Amino acid sequence: MDKTSYDAIVVGGGLAGLMAAHEIAVSGYKVAVISKVFPTRSHSSSAEGGIAAYIQGNSDPNDDPQYMTYDTVKGGDYLVDQDAAELLSMKSGEIVRIMESWGTLFNRQPDGRVAVRYFGGQTYPRTRFVGDKTGMALLHALFQRVSGLNIDFYNEWFALDLIRNDKKIVGLVAMEMKSMEPTFFKTKAVVMATGGMGMLYAHSTNAYINTGDGYGMALRAGAALKDPEFVQFHPTALYPSDILISEAARGEGAILKNNKGERFMTKYAPKKLDLAPRDIVSRSIITEVKEGRGFPGGYVGLDLTHLGEEYIKERLALAYEAALNFAGVDATKEPIPVRPAQHYYMGGIDVDITGTNYDLIGLFAAGEAACVSVHGANRLGSNSLLETLVFGRETGKTVVKFLSSANESSESLDKEAEKIVDEAYSFTKSESGVHFGVVLNKLRETMWENIGIFRDENGMKTGLSEIIKLREMAKNMYVTDKSKTYNTEFFNALELRNMLDLALVIANAAINRTESRGAHYRTDYPERDDKNWLKHTIAYLRGNTVEIGYKPVKITKWQPEARVY
Amino acid sequence: MSEKEQEIVVKIKRFSQDKGNYWQEYKVNVDRFTQMTEVLRRIKTEQDPSLSYRASCHMAVCGSCGMKINGEPRLACKTLALDIVKKYNSNVITLEPMDYFQPIKDLVVDLDDFYDRMFKVKPRLYPDKEVLEGKAEQRLKPEDQRELWKFEQCIWCGLCVSGCPSVRNDPEFLGPAAHAKGYRFLADPRDTIYEERLKILIDSSWRCTYCYQCFNVCPRDVEPVTTIKKTRAHTRFLKDRSAVAEIGEKHIEAIEESIKDSGMIKEAEVYLKTYGVIASLTDLIYAFQNGKLKYAFVKEMKVKNMDQIRKIMGD
Ligand SMILES: Cc1cc2nc3c(=O)[nH]c(=O)nc-3n(C[C@H](O)[C@H](O)[C@H](O)COP(=O)(O)OP(=O)(O)OC[C@H]3O[C@@H](n4cnc5c(N)ncnc54)[C@H](O)[C@@H]3O)c2cc1C
Ligand code: SF4
Ligand code: SF4
Ligand code: FES
Numbered sequence: 001m002d003k004t005s006y007d008a009i010v011v012g013g014g015l016a017g018l019m020a021a022h023e024i025a026v027s028g029y030k031v032a033v034i035s036k037v038f039p040t041r042s043h044s045s046s047a048e049g050g051i052a053a054y055i056q057g058n059s060d061p062n063d064d065p066q067y068m069t070y071d072t073v074k075g076g077d078y079l080v081d082q083d084a085a086e087l088l089s090m091k092s093g094e095i096v097r098i099m100e101s102w103g104t105l106f107n108r109q110p111d112g113r114v115a116v117r118y119f120g121g122q123t124y125p126r127t128r129f130v131g132d133k134t135g136m137a138l139l140h141a142l143f144q145r146v147s148g149l150n151i152d153f154y155n156e157w158f159a160l161d162l163i164r165n166d167k168k169i170v171g172l173v174a175m176e177m178k179s180m181e182p183t184f185f186k187t188k189a190v191v192m193a194t195g196g197m198g199m200l201y202a203h204s205t206n207a208y209i210n211t212g213d214g215y216g217m218a219l220r221a222g223a224a225l226k227d228p229e230f231v232q233f234h235p236t237a238l239y240p241s242d243i244l245i246s247e248a249a250r251g252e253g254a255i256l257k258n259n260k261g262e263r264f265m266t267k268y269a270p271k272k273l274d275l276a277p278r279d280i281v282s283r284s285i286i287t288e289v290k291e292g293r294g295f296p297g298g299y300v301g302l303d304l305t306h307l308g309e310e311y312i313k314e315r316l317a318l319a320y321e322a323a324l325n326f327a328g329v330d331a332t333k334e335p336i337p338v339r340p341a342q343h344y345y346m347g348g349i350d351v352d353i354t355g356t357n358y359d360l361i362g363l364f365a366a367g368e369a370a371c372v373s374v375h376g377a378n379r380l381g382s383n384s385l386l387e388t389l390v391f392g393r394e395t396g397k398t399v400v401k402f403l404s405s406a407n408e409s410s411e412s413l414d415k416e417a418e419k420i421v422d423e424a425y426s427f428t429k430s431e432s433g434v435h436f437g438v439v440l441n442k443l444r445e446t447m448w449e450n451i452g453i454f455r456d457e458n459g460m461k462t463g464l465s466e467i468i469k470l471r472e473m474a475k476n477m478y479v480t481d482k483s484k485t486y487n488t489e490f491f492n493a494l495e496l497r498n499m500l501d502l503a504l505v506i507a508n509a510a511i512n513r514t515e516s517r518g519a520h521y522r523t524d525y526p527e528r529d530d531k532n533w534l535k536h537t538i539a540y541l542r543g544n545t546v547e548i549g550y551k552p553v554k555i556t557k558w559q560p561e562a563r564v565y
Numbered sequence: 566m567s568e569k570e571q572e573i574v575v576k577i578k579r580f581s582q583d584k585g586n587y588w589q590e591y592k593v594n595v596d597r598f599t600q601m602t603e604v605l606r607r608i609k610t611e612q613d614p615s616l617s618y619r620a621s622c623h624m625a626v627c628g629s630c631g632m633k634i635n636g637e638p639r640l641a642c643k644t645l646a647l648d649i650v651k652k653y654n655s656n657v658i659t660l661e662p663m664d665y666f667q668p669i670k671d672l673v674v675d676l677d678d679f680y681d682r683m684f685k686v687k688p689r690l691y692p693d694k695e696v697l698e699g700k701a702e703q704r705l706k707p708e709d710q711r712e713l714w715k716f717e718q719c720i721w722c723g724l725c726v727s728g729c730p731s732v733r734n735d736p737e738f739l740g741p742a743a744h745a746k747g748y749r750f751l752a753d754p755r756d757t758i759y760e761e762r763l764k765i766l767i768d769s770s771w772r773c774t775y776c777y778q779c780f781n782v783c784p785r786d787v788e789p790v791t792t793i794k795k796t797r798a799h800t801r802f803l804k805d806r807s808a809v810a811e812i813g814e815k816h817i818e819a820i821e822e823s824i825k826d827s828g829m830i831k832e833a834e835v836y837l838k839t840y841g842v843i844a845s846l847t848d849l850i851y852a853f854q855n856g857k858l859k860y861a862f863v864k865e866m867k868v869k870n871m872d873q874i875r876k877i878m879g880d
Contacts (some may be wrong), residue, residue: 029643040721041627101697103690105714112704136626144689178669207621239597243624327598328645437610483581486670488612
């Protein structure tokens with residue numbers, strides 16, 4: 001097996017990974033970025049609405065980072081670590097300034113300064129944006145910036161697993177997709193910036209590549225996930241492609257209707273109606289569909305027609321275009337077909353505000369792969385892009401500090417590396433049996449049905465036993481394609497392994513938390529229970545069992561109060 | 566909202582090192598909402614896991630899924646199966662890898678050449694030192710932001726390069742996407758390496774044949790050819806001109822003459838005057854093959870608005 005060596009390896013070429021790599025590279029350390037897709041294809045490119053930032057002198061005069069922290073803490077249903085939220089708010093202006101200086105084409109005010117708009121859950125408008133393609137604009141600007149630095153990019157390389165020596169990370173094995181050749185990357189530090197896991201759910205707004213690989217790798221290496229039960233669902237994803245139709249549509253007056261043409265939100269949220277919080281609207285839509293008032297295929301209509309063609313095209317251009325391009329629906333004439341879909345993962349690799357994981361020396365994480373805990377039980381819109389950059393940068397800086405005193409392991413661990421490759425292949429070694437698609441489709445349905453928007457003990461236990469069955473079944477997975485170049489069937493099988501490991505952890509943690517908080521909603525425990533559950537879940541995967549422990553939530557200033565809007 | 570399903574036949578041009586090129590057929594039920602990426606996903610997870618293709622965002626922003634659909638360069642996710650059925654009046658849809666790039670496996674092509682082109686134009690802002698250090702703030706007029714954003718929206722999909730006749734013909738030509746990217750920074754008032762950029766871009770900008778293929782295929786309406794036109798207008802700012810740039814100047818003269826003579830842009834005539842008979846003939850053959858000759862004719866119309874023409878010419 002080929003071998004190479006770096007001071008640090010960043011897995012993931014999205015916003016979080018590239019920002020971490022930037023910090024490490026400008027400090028003069030030798031760093032590589034490994035990504036299973038060319039960096040600009042990362043999921044960060046899909047983000048639409050914007051990035052939240054308090055900018056001194058360019059924000060509402062009454063606003064203050066304190067308010068921003070408060071909004072974030074409350075939005076996250078008090079499961080947020082408040083020191084993390086404070087850091088996020090304090091650094092938000094600086095990160096936007098940096099991205100601007102690197103060429104991000106933020107929309108402007110007439111005086112040439114970065115413009116701002118209002119987003120749900122904000123006391124004052126704070127969202128900075130580039131049209132409706134903020135993620136794409138940021139990702140391209142950042143990628144273009146780092147492509148001029150001394151960083152080795154391994155694009156279309158698939159990371160298989162971490163290698164550790166006792167409690168210390170010593171490297172990882174990744175495979176070039178084009179040649180299918182594995183390489184042992186020796187290193188002192190690994191930053192996991194592998195993004196989210198939307199493909200675990202039958203319906204998700206995420207990219208096809210979001211398969212939770214980083215969580216799987218971290219779990220198998222012995223690191224914990226924090227708050228794995230918290231999965232965010234967005235109420236209005238376009239049917240059937242699950243492309244996000246922004247909350248802005250309902251903000252402008254769009255109305256949800258069932259197959260009888262009824263405005264059903266009058267039943268579920270008589271005051272807030274269609275603008276009730278994401279979780280409530282999602283639950284309402286699912287109820288309508290389950291009770292037979294959805295359309296065949298399982299969706300409801302988002303009606304804009306009463307707003308008039310001119311208004312729609314001017315104010316809701318993106319919703320209009322998405323419906324037209326991806327569902328063939330003219331939103332000026334008929335309702336847009338929508339249904340809830342998985343949208344974001346609040347859980348992730350357990351790290352603190354420096355990006356450090358304390359299970360393994362040399363393991364760091366940032367972005368959606370990590371749980372610093374700025375989002376708690378429920379993420380606010382436009383806080384995630386901010387998190388990727390702020391904590392990507394913090395983590396990069398932490399790695400630089402770490403490297404100044406870390407030394408390379410002298411032990412030869414070539415055997416370990418071989419073992420990882422063998423395991424990957426053994427997993428798919430059978431000559432007949434099921435192929436990945438069969439297991440994958442079942443897993444996605446199970447997660448959606450049983451560990452989704454509505455949860456209860458019976459349903460989740462059924463789901464868990466199905467996951468256990470599927471994990472067994474996958475051991476005999478059969479890869480039909482024997483090709484030695486760009487064998488995506490093999491990689492899809494490996495992704496599925498990661499998804500199954502993560503699913504097992506999510507199911508266990510969700511069954512364990514007997515309360516409702518933020519996105520974790522249990523019909524059998526519908527109330528938030530601060531007395532017993534104001535704490536983080538810490539979950540380890542040990543073979544086939546999940547070990548659950550707890551960590552206190554860091555509270556600096558804001559004591560829990562009821563989350564009413 | 567009707568949910569009528571219809572069966573389509575998907576014929577995919579496959580490739581592997583062992584088996585070479587071959588065609589394979591699949592049958593898939595689709596409704597009017599089904600994107601071609603979804604068709605591919607269903608084939609891979611339900612029928613034939615060995616099929617390889619690239620797709621990520623399924624919303625036309627990541628640039629992964631470029632391919633030829635019924636011979637047209639398109640993004641698979643931005644293409645609804647039944648729209649193609651309607652357009653071609655047939656339920657058979659063919660999928661092929663993008664032209665020009667080497668196939669690696671099935672619909673996956675090698676994009677290294679494309680990325681090399683993009684990196685050649687130094688695709689990043691070089692701002693003032695003070696700004697980089699956070700000691701000064703840079704502002705941007707809203708109208709400049711709008712103009713630049715149009716060209717910055719390239720998603721690196723490669724479709725325009727795969728269809729560009731000049732890229733195939735002329736190894737010195739940077740290609741449409743790289744020109745769009747290069748111009749985006751050339752025109753950015755915050756950038757500090759104008760001279761260097763000009764040197765990279767000018768010569769190449771005169772190697773485009775204005776066939777408009779890039780304009781037609783770009784899924785983000787970047788209009789690479791527009792950036793090439795705009796770049797050419799900067800030729801006069803360059804001190805040492807190369808042979809190609811000299812030819813370019815001749816091109817402008819020829820156009821001016823043509824307009825003076827007839828009040829029309831006789832593209833073909835101008836072309837001949839500029840490049841000579843042999844070069845023009847080879848280009849014509851390419852234009853023909855690409856079905857693009859029609860654009861040469863479209864443009865031979867009476868000029869109504871001389872101001873507009875001057876604008877296009879970069880005055
Ligand atoms: C439709 C949509 C809209 C959104 N809009 C907004 C918004 O407006 N504002 C906001 O703040 N947030 C938004 N979000 C959330 C936000 O976009 C994401 O949380 C964020 O971009 C994640 O960035 P990341 O850097 O952590 O990961 P990603 O950008 O997902 O990058 C992950 C990287 O890891 C790599 N990788 C993964 N596995 C492997 C492996 N095994 N081997 C090698 N490489 C691997 C991938 O190739 C990729 O480069 C939105 C999300 C969605 C779904
Ligand atoms: S107009 Fe120029 S750049 Fe565009 S495809 Fe034609 S030759 Fe290529
Ligand atoms: S200019 Fe358009 S077609 Fe060309 S690579 Fe960019 S997005 Fe694709
Ligand atoms: S899948 Fe991203 S552009 Fe088509």
